[in-house]
Amino acid sequence: GAVVSQHPSRVICKSGTSVKIECRSLDFQATTMFWYRQFPKQSLMLMATSNEGSKATYEQGVEKDKFLINHASLTLSTLTVTSAHPEDSSFYICSASRPSGGFLYNEQFFGPGTRLTVL
């Protein structure tokens, strides 16, 4: 099966610092990667869509200067939370879309998530 990894799994940082989260598709090349955020006992909210070699598309209300996304290759996307504050503490989950080979809907595979705690 398709595997997506995230690193780190947990991170604790001080307010005002920046944190980088990596998302990798381990056994396939992802046409598109997505970043989601999930607060405790809530649902996943799409933050942005990332395509290799192009600028990410951010959802309404998501600050692109605060959540920097770099999609360096077909297997790696990074999310950098800049100048993190306690309200940015959340569970960040990425997913990678694998080409469907003609099927209309590309299947998304989710990473295990990264727990960010900002003190």
Next chain:
Amino acid sequence: GESVGLHLPTLSVQEGDNSIINCAYSNSASDYFIWYKQESGKGPQFIIDIRSNMDKRQGQRVTVLLNKTVKHLSLQIAATQPGDSAVYFCAERKGGGADGLTFGKGTHLIIQP
């Protein structure tokens, strides 16, 4: 705005019984739906999907039903097991191809021994 939502936040069932988790969606243009299972501290795990041109799809112990008339989606889990305890989300594809997903609020399924 349009959204995907769930009727019940928590569902408790006896081990071995069947469970039904419901989801209402409001975007009539949605054409693809997915059910995910999420265990505590982990990412969502794909369970089953269904296209809008279908009204039923079956997997191993799971069945998804789609009623486009009332914009309702359900997940049936047969003969529930302790390992089925998790939060279940329905999700809606925003558009065709590689678009991101809109998730419902989630239902916490609790399996009692």
